[in-house]
Amino acid sequence: MLSQVYRCGFQPFNQHLLPWVKCTTVFRSHCIQPSVIRHVRSWSNIPFITVPLSRTHGKSFAHRSELKHAKRIVVKLGSAVVTRGDECGLALGRLASIVEQVSVLQNQGREMMLVTSGAVAFGKQRLRHEILLSQSVRQALHSGQNQLKEMILVTNLDFHDEQKRRNLNGTLHELLRMNIVPIVNTNDAVVPPAEPNSDLQGVNQSVTFGTKSRVGMGGMEAKVKAALWALQGGTSVVIANGTHPKVSGHVITDIVEGKKVGTFFSEVKPAGPTVEQQGEMARSGGRMLATLEPEQRAEIIHHLADLLTDQRDEILLANKKDLEEAEGRLAAPLLKRLSLSTSKLNSLAIGLRQIAASSQDSVGRVLRRTRIAKNLELEQVTVPIGVLLVIFESRPDCLPQVAALAIASGNGLLLKGGKEAAHSNRILHLLTQEALSIHGVKEAVQLVNTREEVEDLCRLDKMIDLIIPRGSSQLVRDIQKAAKGIPVMGHSEGICHMYVDSEASVDKVTRLVRDSKCEYPAACNALETLLIHRDLLRTPLFDQIIDMLRVEQVKIHAGPKFASYLTFSPSEVKSLRTEYGDLELCIEVVDNVQDAIDHIHKYGSSHTDVIVTEDENTAEFFLQHVDSACVFWNASTRFSDGYRFGLGAEVGISTSRIHARGPVGLEGLLTTKWLLRGKDHVVSDFSEHGSLKYLHENLPIPQRNTN
């Protein structure tokens, strides 16, 4: 084995062996020789990585989130990481970014080591003159002691000499102590390392295996073996692709930050199932749930409602724990959202019973029936979407509510709650599973471990069919950004307009503006921009609106046209596309209804827009032409809400243009499937010269059972 160590003030010395390798990050590409295992194994032959000591002192991490506590990190680079894909020498960009990452981690106070691939050894002659790597590291670390460098050449035999091993061990420790990043360059081709063996020490054992081609072990098998060997010594291992251009600039730091990059090896069995297993359980549990009778699903929800009141004491006890742990760490409004009470649980139970009632006619409803030919009938029926991922913030009452919606619609559910509500969520989830188990579908609702990163969950596109964020618009935006290939249902913006037409009734306007803006200004369906017909300026109606806004202490921002009409204007708006979410309102002047529509299309968010007028023609023109999810005439923007629309249980409000738009009821959690029942029907019978003709008769649909 050939080792190349850049050192500073090298001297052989004896000292006690230190516990070694707290965490190994093995970083490599997926497409090169499995040299990882050789190095990991070869450490077993090196005295300064004595296995017993590691075993005594070290214990591998149970979860990625603990990797950030790693004190010592070894980064092993495969040949494909170090060299360019086109075989044009070193991959400078990658190498330098690895050096940068190593430097970042070292500056955080960690002990860092680089192990480079054997392939580099062949470039040693060249590197000796180029000193590229060493300088990069030195430069990045601002080391003041960048003087001496010397090659330490060791071969396999050296490791079998007790004294030499001690010296090497001491050298590396001294280098680390001096804040230097040792680079160990290995070359399998020169001296293949030995098979892992219980008889590890002191024996000049013969070489029993070597490169991949010689023993036929390669790919993942070798890597997994290496990782398991390292784990035995209490070393956690992550194997990741180091060549992907989009991630290689931050893959090492990402791993240390606990992100789900590559494969994490841990000796400690995780407490529960993995999130992938939970996804599978939610899928199959959901499928079972979907085939239950609607009455059975309603029964589960009723039982859950009962449990919420019956098990009140246990729930409140768990909630108290959360509150105690959050005390002093969360602001008062957040603590209030976190806290449960008897009355909250009671109204939650009432809400659940409403969901149960509205669920009766959701799954399996026939939407369309067609006779395609004699004895060939087509049916389009509603079915659940599949597996939902619902991400919610501190409010634990969200859990039973969302679970009831999923149960009512026959969907499997992955729930990801906030860390601060962990105790409350756990008990509420247990009660949900208890309710589900009355019909044997306990696994349909899964609570994801709080340690799972939301970003990682949003990438499980094979597992999750729809993501629903429940929380602030910031949460929705974050999720929309993080979701890869999975649709997200939600609204991130609500810039609602009210256009006051020249034919508006004086009595109505003030009432409508006050209700839309002042009733609950933080809601997404609150008014943000008031568009006023220019003929209304300096009329009593206009003065009345302004007076009301003054009384209600609404801060007015003037649009540019409005400002130009005024002698003394209030502050001009920074942007006409602003969601204030507070007692603030933008006022702008428009020439007519078309001008208002153009403004709404330019600056609105297609959420909810209102016209106030007594002229029916103008109103209809507005209703037809405004391209928003909700368009109202002489009604407050605040009606834009699933409950107020009479949709029963409210899933949310969607500003998406496909699938569901505007306030979404249970129907938003459903899709359809097509059932075709025939008697030996083949397509070729319907061809030009076939014996059959398509009938395509619409058949009556069973009347919808609406409440």
Place this chain on the structure above:
Amino acid sequence: MLSQVYRCGFQPFNQHLLPWVKCTTVFRSHCIQPSVIRHVRSWSNIPFITVPLSRTHGKSFAHRSELKHAKRIVVKLGSAVVTRGDECGLALGRLASIVEQVSVLQNQGREMMLVTSGAVAFGKQRLRHEILLSQSVRQALHSGQNQLKEMILVTNLDFHDEQKRRNLNGTLHELLRMNIVPIVNTNDAVVPPAEPNSDLQGVNQSVTFGTKSRVGMGGMEAKVKAALWALQGGTSVVIANGTHPKVSGHVITDIVEGKKVGTFFSEVKPAGPTVEQQGEMARSGGRMLATLEPEQRAEIIHHLADLLTDQRDEILLANKKDLEEAEGRLAAPLLKRLSLSTSKLNSLAIGLRQIAASSQDSVGRVLRRTRIAKNLELEQVTVPIGVLLVIFESRPDCLPQVAALAIASGNGLLLKGGKEAAHSNRILHLLTQEALSIHGVKEAVQLVNTREEVEDLCRLDKMIDLIIPRGSSQLVRDIQKAAKGIPVMGHSEGICHMYVDSEASVDKVTRLVRDSKCEYPAACNALETLLIHRDLLRTPLFDQIIDMLRVEQVKIHAGPKFASYLTFSPSEVKSLRTEYGDLELCIEVVDNVQDAIDHIHKYGSSHTDVIVTEDENTAEFFLQHVDSACVFWNASTRFSDGYRFGLGAEVGISTSRIHARGPVGLEGLLTTKWLLRGKDHVVSDFSEHGSLKYLHENLPIPQRNTN
């Protein structure tokens, strides 16, 4: 001005000035001082970038796609690109990846130059010893002449001396000739360059402006001015963010490949509108289209159908041009798809008239009516989705068909066709616009320039609401991968199953299998896996199926269980999840209907799955439990088709679970909006102590006018 040039065999010499700067790629971050302009301007003071010559010889590129022809590329790096965001020295990773990209482009035979930021000059002392950059370049280029290096220090005054300018010019040219990448390091702080001026030459003009703070010009303004100045000299400029971690590894090569990275400056006015402008036109045109009467939309489609036959000669002439240009470059089946004929145009016109007929009841249909309170009525109506992007391959007949679907559903449309059908698409699009103009909505359908990259279009999420790829499943997969934040409607896989139950009728099975597998094996609804109940093995029914498959020359792949039942098995499947798309079929044995369902859920693609049985209970169990878009009983998989389902115009087949699933008719191009008509209704009247109560009465829906 301080210049630092690594040279090889430097000698001053006189030679004729060469035309300079064919293409400048100015590469910088968005957050640093606008030093770009200073350099670009300062070139005006350097004789070897004489403006008149550039003007005479050079002409900037009109389109990004031409950038790949750039012979000489200057890469200017801003300070923020060169240095780390945390102010910990050089950004090694970025720098090295830039060097790699420069090297790649140089190895393609281009003349490359690097201009580094002034900030680097302050690190000159350090760099002198580190020689990091020069070595990286040298290493990457495998230069054999990496010996001499020398500093050339010049100041502003030097450029005003004719002889010195000539020498510097010659030096740079000689360096380029010797395949060396000159690195020009500039420092504004030392010598601020002069204001651009018509009096550029030979004058020792006084310095009139300097850094940002001195003249107050910065940010985009300065960059744009610099770009315009460069353009005057016939130099194309791209300004891009060089610090984004996801792109910095390939931003320069991406720009040269013509990708839409950063801002492209061109003096040549583009022939038509930009794709962003086209998106705007499609949006507003589509909105106008949506407000037409259904009869008017149908009229447009009928007119287009007429034009297809009336203007047949012109269309076929354009198509002939495409065919001639494609001759020898396209394979015979592709040429066949590209070619139009009188009969193709006639049947296209017939199809269009069918779409017109089915469009009558699509937009504006009332789906739900609710009386929320007295005089407060809610309506949910169908509306177009907005702007569709349809990407299609060589078949030009796709264009009028897709245009008719968009017109029928009131959507704006961006069409992106294949380059090989450019002439045909152009005339067909002109005819579409002619038809649209009869109701003044000419701009609703836009044909995107063939030079636009599909990948770039798929990122216009503010502009496009739905992408529909029409073509091979590879195209669909590519588009699904490329689409950022825009839903894609399509299916990428069709792994359809047929389960032959123990109670299957002997007569039916063979007919159904033959029709499903052999009628059109390339279709996505063709059969791929036959699941046979184990009781049927070694029965006459089984032999009959195998005999039929042999006659039809279907190659059989045995699933592992099936193989284990046979003495001499056919080749075993590589994967049970295979879409053969050919006369090949996987056969596997299952124990019962549940086993069949489990197999389908594990290996299927949720497209179309069939049960063949005479037992109604088993059939219903299968229909209810299989979680696929289409589930059939005793019918061929091939019925899974919009036309056969009687949906009228077929938009496609969707394997997505949201919005539209299975065969999609015009309804898949629609969404809904909510209209609320009130008389001064406010939410606060419905509060606990308010005067009003919600009624939520379902009102009758106008009966659907079905054909």
